[in-house]
Amino acid sequence: xxxxxxxxxxxxxxxxxDLFADQGYEATTAAEIAARAGLTRTTLFRHFAxxxxxxxxxxxxxxxxxxxxxxxxxxxxxxxxxxxxxxRALADExxxxxxxxxxxxxxxxxxxPELQERAAAKRASIAAAVADALALRLGDPRPxxxxxxxxxxxxxxxxxxxxxxxxxxxxxxxxxxxxAALLAALSAALDPADA
Amino acid sequence: xxxxxxxxxxxxxxxxxDLFADQGYEATTAAEIAARAGLTRTTLFRHFAxxxxxxxxxxxxxxxxxxxxxxxxxxxxxxxxxxxxxxRALADExxxxxxxxxxxxxxxxxxxPELQERAAAKRASIAAAVADALALRLGDPRPxxxxxxxxxxxxxxxxxxxxxxxxxxxxxxxxxxxxAALLAALSAALDPADA
Numbered sequence: 001x002x003x004x005x006x007x008x009x010x011x012x013x014x015x016x017x018d019l020f021a022d023q024g025y026e027a028t029t030a031a032e033i034a035a036r037a038g039l040t041r042t043t044l045f046r047h048f049a050x051x052x053x054x055x056x057x058x059x060x061x062x063x064x065x066x067x068x069x070x071x072x073x074x075x076x077x078x079x080x081x082x083x084x085x086x087x088r089a090l091a092d093e094x095x096x097x098x099x100x101x102x103x104x105x106x107x108x109x110x111x112x113p114e115l116q117e118r119a120a121a122k123r124a125s126i127a128a129a130v131a132d133a134l135a136l137r138l139g140d141p142r143p144x145x146x147x148x149x150x151x152x153x154x155x156x157x158x159x160x161x162x163x164x165x166x167x168x169x170x171x172x173x174x175x176x177x178x179x180a181a182l183l184a185a186l187s188a189a190l191d192p193a194d195a
Numbered sequence: 196x197x198x199x200x201x202x203x204x205x206x207x208x209x210x211x212x213d214l215f216a217d218q219g220y221e222a223t224t225a226a227e228i229a230a231r232a233g234l235t236r237t238t239l240f241r242h243f244a245x246x247x248x249x250x251x252x253x254x255x256x257x258x259x260x261x262x263x264x265x266x267x268x269x270x271x272x273x274x275x276x277x278x279x280x281x282x283r284a285l286a287d288e289x290x291x292x293x294x295x296x297x298x299x300x301x302x303x304x305x306x307x308p309e310l311q312e313r314a315a316a317k318r319a320s321i322a323a324a325v326a327d328a329l330a331l332r333l334g335d336p337r338p339x340x341x342x343x344x345x346x347x348x349x350x351x352x353x354x355x356x357x358x359x360x361x362x363x364x365x366x367x368x369x370x371x372x373x374x375a376a377l378l379a380a381l382s383a384a385l386d387p388a389d390a
Binding site: 138183189 | 274275311312313315316318319320333335337338340341342344345348352376377378380381383384385
């Protein structure tokens with residue numbers, strides 16, 4: 001990033017969140033976002049394909065973090081422990097300042113079918129990254145896909161709790177607890193006699 | 196649908212598949228698709244918001260079918276049996292003629308990030324429909340979400356097998372077998388001693 005644009009991406013995100021909240025996503029232009037951030041339109045388009053991508057700037061980092069998290073697991077780790085490594089890595093990408101940003105992004109996404117679609121693609125890309133890395137590790141795409149779905153659900157549901165009622169706890173703990181709760185719920189649903 | 200436009204949606208799909216394959220998704224206009232289908236541009240836009248939606252016309256039916264499938268399960272059905280009812284209902288929406296259409300849609304989606312994103316949103320909408328209906332049924336969103344992920348993965352992976360090497364089998368059988376395989380793979384991954 002050029003020296004005269006410190007944290008251009010973060011400034012563009014804050015500007016976009018302000019403008020989308022004030023005047024709506026549809027009505028806001030990339031030029032307005034750039035101006036609000038004290039940057040040029042050209043700078044915005046150097047970082048992002050369009051105004052929508054300003055909101056989803058975390059995706060590529062999360063995808064590579066998920067992959068790296070799976071690879072970081074010890075050689076003798078169980079499949080579940082490998083998944084936990086990926087979730088810990090994803091959770092460690094976030095600092096509490098992102099709770100407010102997460103809430104604001106969610107509120108804007110809720111206003112736009114286009115943004116909801118983009119959010120579904122983001123989630124799918126993280127799930128695919130976890131599934132692909134797990135499949136390499138386990139040598140079998142089936143358990144990899146199912147575990148990736150479980151992990152990504154735990155990550156998203158845990159993140160939602162962390163941006164809400166569980167804001168005071170470490171994100172990784174909330175996510176891993178959610179994973180355990182999902183596994184217990186599945187087990188009980190599949191074998192009601194044990195519930 | 197008006198009498199002078201029999202199967203306008205199906206004709207537009209075939210025209211779109213032909214044109215997207217011949218000249219690419221980006222290069223094809225809605226007007227060209229309509230003309231190829233022997234219809235007007237106005238007719239296309241009466242049915243679809245844009246050329247992209249022509250390819251995803253099955254989504255709303257699949258979403259309502261998934262919901263209806265869950266609701267159709269007997270009152271005393273287990274959670275897994277309820278999920279199987281939803282998958283049977285989804286599978287019953289398809290006839291073998293759709294194998295070729297499915298292959299052609301997949302080939303075009305693979306050429307375009309925009310279409311891949313839209314496809315992720317379609318899958319998420321079906322998963323959300325199953326999850327919401329199951330949550331009502333089970334009274335708990337956690338097992339509902341996990342089972343919905345499993346079911347939708349079985350549906351997609353089963354569908355892919357059915358448009359390929361398992362084209363001669365009933366789709367429902369392929370999907371339910373995939374669901375059983377996913378559950379077995381998960382069980383083995385979670386408890387390696389049993390594998």
